[in-house]
Amino acid sequence: GNSVTQMEGPVTLSEEAFLTINCTYTATGYPSLFWYVQYPGEGLQLLLKATKADDKGSNKGFEATYRKETTSFHLEKGSVQVSDSAVYFCALKSHDQGGSEKLVFGKGTKLTVNP
Amino acid sequence: NAGVMQNPRHLVRRRGQEARLRCSPMKGHSHVYWYRQLPEEGLKFMVYLQKENIIDESGMPKERFSAEFPKEGPSILRIQQVVRGDSAAYFCASSTTTVNTGELFFGEGSRLTVL
Numbered sequence: 001g002n003s004v005t006q007m008e009g010p011v012t013l014s015e016e017a018f019l020t021i022n023c024t025y026t027a028t029g030y031p032s033l034f035w036y037v038q039y040p041g042e043g044l045q046l047l048l049k050a051t052k053a054d055d056k057g058s059n060k061g062f063e064a065t066y067r068k069e070t071t072s073f074h075l076e077k078g079s080v081q082v083s084d085s086a087v088y089f090c091a092l093k094s095h096d097q098g099g100s101e102k103l104v105f106g107k108g109t110k111l112t113v114n115p
Numbered sequence: 116n117a118g119v120m121q122n123p124r125h126l127v128r129r130r131g132q133e134a135r136l137r138c139s140p141m142k143g144h145s146h147v148y149w150y151r152q153l154p155e156e157g158l159k160f161m162v163y164l165q166k167e168n169i170i171d172e173s174g175m176p177k178e179r180f181s182a183e184f185p186k187e188g189p190s191i192l193r194i195q196q197v198v199r200g201d202s203a204a205y206f207c208a209s210s211t212t213t214v215n216t217g218e219l220f221f222g223e224g225s226r227l228t229v230l
Contacts, residue, residue: 034218036221041223042223042224043119043206043208043221043222043223043224044158044206044208044219044221045221046218046219049218089157089158102148102160102163102171102174103148103160103219104160105150105157105158105159105160106157107156107157108157108158
């Protein structure tokens with residue numbers, strides 16, 4: 001079945017540090033890939049997405065590239081801010097014929113950025 | 116333009132009682148998804164509904180849980196005879212169409228505590 005594996009957290013960084021959160025997936029076919037962010041006490045918000053191999057999603061300084069050869073979609077940011085402190089979820093949507101329309105999420109990675 | 120509205124935000128129930136969680140999707144959205152987030156875990160898909168139809172309930176426990184999305188009114192997730200293990204955050208999400216390349220819009224969640 002379809003699944004997403006994220007690096008275990010929590011991750012603690014100082015402001016302006018470089019961030020990488022690893023995400024790998026298992027899916028039949030070529031899924032669409034997403035990163036969602038959850039700020040404390042809130043619901044999830046879409047951060048970025050990529051729908052085909054080699055696509056790069058980007059938003060708010062975050063980037064992730066859809067790597068078919070390594071089945072990965074790692075999230076990166078060059079310089080994190082305190083306001084980036086949140087839980088980050090990697091997710092996929094399979095496009096198999098007859099496949100369900102649901103998103104499958106990873107377990108989430110909690111990021112804390114200290115000033 | 117109001118987002119996905121969930122209520123109640125917090126609900127406390129004693130074992131054996133019933134819990135009803137409501138979700139009003141964004142205006143114009145006809146697809147609703149329910150997810151459960153247990154402490155220290157990621158989001159687990161429960162059910163996907165369109166108006167008056169359950170499309171995919173593969174993540175719903177076989178007993179005590181039910182969901183509906185009537186022609187008029189909000190989607191309801193109902194948990195009968197709650198147990199302590201039902202304590203979790205329940206998130207509703209909506210979309211305009213299938214989630215192939217679009218995004219899900221999440222509510223702020225309903226946090227159920229079973230005493």
